[in-house]
Amino acid sequence: xxxxxxxxxxxxxxxxxxxxxxxxxxxxxxxxxMKPGERVVVxxxxxxxxxxxxxxxxxxxEIQGGAITFAGQPYISxxxxxxxxxxxxxxxxxxxxxxYTLFPHLSVLQNLTLAPxxxxxxxxxxxxxxxxxxxxxxxxxxxxDAYPSQLSGGQKQRVAIARALMLDPQLMLxxxxxxxxxxxxxxxxEQVILNLAAQGMPxxxxxxxxxxxxxxxSRVIFCAGGVVVEDGPPEQVLGxxxxxxxxxxxxxxxxxxx
Amino acid sequence: MSxxxxxxxxxxxxxxxxxxxxxxxxxxxVVLGSTLGFLIGLARASENALIRVPASVFVEFFRGTPVLIxxxxxxxxxxxxxxxxxxxxxxxxxxxxxxxxxxxxxxxRASLRAVGREQMDACTALGLPRRVQITNVILPQAVLLAVxxxxxxxxSLFKESALVSAVGMADLMFIGQNISNNTARPVEVxxxxxxxxxxxxxxxxxxxxxxxGRMLRKLAA
Amino acid sequence: MDYTLDIGAVTRNLEPLFxxxxxxxxxxxxxxxxxxxxxxxxxxxxxxxFAVLRVPAMLFVEFFRCTPAIVQxxxxxxxVPMLFNVFLGPVTMGILALGMNLTAFNAEAYRAAxxxxxxxxxxxxxxxxxxxxxxxxxxxxxxALRASVPxxxxxxxxxxxxxxxxxxxxxxxxxxxxxxxxxxxYRPIETFTIIxxxxxxxxxxxxxxxxxxxRRRGLAVR
Numbered sequence: 001x002x003x004x005x006x007x008x009x010x011x012x013x014x015x016x017x018x019x020x021x022x023x024x025x026x027x028x029x030x031x032x033x034m035k036p037g038e039r040v041v042v043x044x045x046x047x048x049x050x051x052x053x054x055x056x057x058x059x060x061x062e063i064q065g066g067a068i069t070f071a072g073q074p075y076i077s078x079x080x081x082x083x084x085x086x087x088x089x090x091x092x093x094x095x096x097x098x099x100y101t102l103f104p105h106l107s108v109l110q111n112l113t114l115a116p117x118x119x120x121x122x123x124x125x126x127x128x129x130x131x132x133x134x135x136x137x138x139x140x141x142x143x144x145d146a147y148p149s150q151l152s153g154g155q156k157q158r159v160a161i162a163r164a165l166m167l168d169p170q171l172m173l174x175x176x177x178x179x180x181x182x183x184x185x186x187x188x189x190e191q192v193i194l195n196l197a198a199q200g201m202p203x204x205x206x207x208x209x210x211x212x213x214x215x216x217x218s219r220v221i222f223c224a225g226g227v228v229v230e231d232g233p234p235e236q237v238l239g240x241x242x243x244x245x246x247x248x249x250x251x252x253x254x255x256x257x258x
Numbered sequence: 259m260s261x262x263x264x265x266x267x268x269x270x271x272x273x274x275x276x277x278x279x280x281x282x283x284x285x286x287x288v289v290l291g292s293t294l295g296f297l298i299g300l301a302r303a304s305e306n307a308l309i310r311v312p313a314s315v316f317v318e319f320f321r322g323t324p325v326l327i328x329x330x331x332x333x334x335x336x337x338x339x340x341x342x343x344x345x346x347x348x349x350x351x352x353x354x355x356x357x358x359x360x361x362x363x364x365x366x367r368a369s370l371r372a373v374g375r376e377q378m379d380a381c382t383a384l385g386l387p388r389r390v391q392i393t394n395v396i397l398p399q400a401v402l403l404a405v406x407x408x409x410x411x412x413x414s415l416f417k418e419s420a421l422v423s424a425v426g427m428a429d430l431m432f433i434g435q436n437i438s439n440n441t442a443r444p445v446e447v448x449x450x451x452x453x454x455x456x457x458x459x460x461x462x463x464x465x466x467x468x469x470x471g472r473m474l475r476k477l478a479a
Numbered sequence: 480m481d482y483t484l485d486i487g488a489v490t491r492n493l494e495p496l497f498x499x500x501x502x503x504x505x506x507x508x509x510x511x512x513x514x515x516x517x518x519x520x521x522x523x524x525x526x527x528x529f530a531v532l533r534v535p536a537m538l539f540v541e542f543f544r545c546t547p548a549i550v551q552x553x554x555x556x557x558x559v560p561m562l563f564n565v566f567l568g569p570v571t572m573g574i575l576a577l578g579m580n581l582t583a584f585n586a587e588a589y590r591a592a593x594x595x596x597x598x599x600x601x602x603x604x605x606x607x608x609x610x611x612x613x614x615x616x617x618x619x620x621x622x623a624l625r626a627s628v629p630x631x632x633x634x635x636x637x638x639x640x641x642x643x644x645x646x647x648x649x650x651x652x653x654x655x656x657x658x659x660x661x662x663x664x665y666r667p668i669e670t671f672t673i674i675x676x677x678x679x680x681x682x683x684x685x686x687x688x689x690x691x692x693x694r695r696r697g698l699a700v701r
Binding site: 456 | 547554644658672679
C-alpha cells in the first residue's frame with residue numbers, strides 16, 4: 001500500500017493557485033482537507049474566490065499551481081502551463097449552478113437521463129425509471145415531461161439537483177444555488193439539500209444565506225483574498241469567530257440581515 | 259391614363275406558371291443552400307485554418323458582392339471555365355444555392371455561438387463526452403435558435419430569385435415583364451407581380467416574428 | 480478550359496468602369512442620406528399611437544420588405560412616369576427607388592432599436608421625474624440610435640450592392656458598364672470578376688467595421 005491510498009481525506013486541496021490573465025489572482029495558495037461525510041460551507045466576501053474554488057473542484061477551470069486529490073486518487077494538478085484533470089475522477093462529482101443550466105431543448109426527464117445514458121451507457125428504460133423515482137422524491141413527478149421554460153425557478157433548481165444525483169456522485173457542489181430565486185422559492189430548494197445532507201451526502205457549497213449555512217454545514221470555511229482565513233464548526237466560525245476579518249464579515253452580514 | 263386590371267385575367271395562367279417556377283427554384287435552393295450553409299458554418303467554426311479560411315473567404319465574397327454579379331458570373335463565365343453548356347435552370351440553381359449557402363452559414367455560425375458557456379459547464383459537470391456535448395446539447399439548441407433567421411433567409415432567397423429574370427429564366431418577374439412590355443400596361447401587370455410576391459413573403463415575415471418569440475421563450479431556461 | 484485569360488482587355492478599359500463606380504457611389508450615398516433621415520421619421524410614424532399615421536407607415540415598410548428590390552425598381556421606372564407623368568432622369572429615379580427601399584429597411588431598424596430600450600430605463604426616468612419628452616430625448620433616443628448603427632451600416636452596404644439592379648433599367652452604373660464591357664470585349668470572366676472585386680473592395684471594409692461594432696457592443700452589454 002502506498003502513501004496515497006492511506007489518505008483518509010475525500011478532497012485534499014494543496015497550495016491551490018488560480019488567476020485569470022496575468023494580473024488577476026483569485027486563489028493564492030489555498031489548502032483544504034475535506035473528510036468523508038463532511039458538509040463544507042464556504043463563506044466570504046465577494047471576489048474572495050468562493051465560486052472559483054467550487055468551479056476548480058468541479059474541473060471547470062485551469063489552475064496555475066497546486067493539486068487536488070479525490071478519495072486518495074490524484075485528480076487535478078498544475079503541470080507547468082497545463083492543467084491535468086482526471087476526467088474519470090471528475091465523474092464522481094456533481095455540481096448545481098446558480099442559473100440552473102438545464103438544457104432548454106430537453107424535457108425534465110430527458111435532462112435527467114442524458115448523462116446516465118450517454119456517459120455510463122445505462123439503458124434508457126432503466127434511467128427513466130430511476131429518473132422518475134428521483135423526481136417523485138422531490139415532488140416533481142408531474143413535471144417529468146415538461147420543458148424547463150414551463151417550470152418555476154425553484155422547480156428548475158430541484159430538477160438540476162435531481163439531474164446531478166442521477167450519476168450517484170460521491171460529492172455534491174452547490175454554487176449559490178438559491179441566489180437567483182425569488183425568496184418564497186428558496187425554502188423548497190434548501191429543503192431538498194437538507195434532506196440530502198441528512199442522508200449523509202458529502203457536499204461543498206457557497207451560499208450567502210447564513211441561516212441555511214448554519215443549518216446544513218458540519219464545517220464552515222471563511223475564504224478571503226484567495227486563502228482560507230478561518231475554518232471550523234459552524235457554531236464557532238459563525239457564532240464566535242477567532243479571526244478579526246471573519247468577525248467583521250459576520251457582523252456585517254448579520255447586521256444587514258436584521 | 260385609365261387603368262384596366264381586367265387584362266390580368268387574360269394572363270393569369272402565364273403568371274401562375276411564372277410563380278410556379280419561382281417557388282420551385284426557391285424551394286430547391288433553400289434545401290441545397292441551407293445544407294451547404296450548415297457545412298460552411300461548421301467549417302468556419304473549425305480550429306483548422308486550412309478549413310476555416312477558405313470557408314470564410316467564400317462567405318465574405320458572396321456577402322460582399324451583388325447577387326446580380328454572382329448570377330451573371332455563373333451564367334456567362336462558369337460555362338466558359340467548365341467548357342460545358344449550362345441550362346438556365348442549372349445556372350440559376352447554382353448561383354442561388356451558393357448565395358443561400360453564404361447567408362445561412364452566418365446564421366448557423368451565430369446560433370452555434372449563442373449557446374452559452376454555462377451550458378458547456380453543465381455538460382462538463384455531468385461528465386458528458388465532447389461528442390455527446392455537441393450532438394445532444396449544442397447542435398439541437400443551435401438549430402432551434404437558427405430557425406427564425408433561417409426563415410428570414412428563405413424569404414430573402416425568395417425575393418432574390420426574381421433576379422434570374424435578368425438572365426432570361428421564365429420566373430414570375432420575367433413573365434410579368436414580358437407581358438408588361440407586350441401589352442404596354444406596366445402599371446397593372448407589374449403591380450400584380452409585386453402583389454404576388456407580397457402575398458407570399460408577408461405572411462412568412464409574420465411567421466418569423468412569431469417563431470422567434472416562441473424560440474426565445476422556450477430556450478430562455 | 481479553352482479560354483485564355485486576358486486581364487488587359489479590362490485594364491485597358493478601366494475608365495468606363497471608374498465612371499460606373501462613380502455613379503454607383505453617387506446612388507449609394509444619396510440613397511443612404513434619404514434612408515437614414517426618412518427612415519427615422521417613418522419609424523416614428525410606425526410607432527405612433529394614431530392608426531391614421533401608423534397603418535400607412537407600416538404598409539409602406541412591409542411592402543418594401545416583402546417584394547423583390549428588382550420588382551420595385553422596374554415598377555418605379557416604368558409606372559411612375561406613366562402614373563404621374565414625370566421622369567426625372569435615370570440617376571435621380573434610381574436614387575429615389577433605392578432610397579425608398581432603404582427607408583423601409585432603416586425604419587424597421589430604428590423601430591427595433593427603440594423598442595429594445597428596456598422598460599426599466601423608462602421607469603427609472605419616471606422615477607427621476609423626467610417629462611415624457613425628456614425621457615424620449617435623454618433616455619430612449621441616445622440608446623436606440625447607438626444600437627441601430629450596425630444595422631444601418633449593414634443596410635447601407637446592402638443598398639450599395641442592390642444599386643447594381645438599376646443597370647437592368649439602363650442606369651449607367653458600375654454593373655452596367657461592366658456588362659457593356661464584357662459584351663464588347665467578349666471577356667466576361669475578366670470583366671465580371673474585376674467588377675465583383677470592385678464591389679467587394681467597398682463592401683468588405685464596411686462589413687468588418689460592422690463586425691467590430693457588434694463585438695464591442697456585445698462586450699459592453701455583458
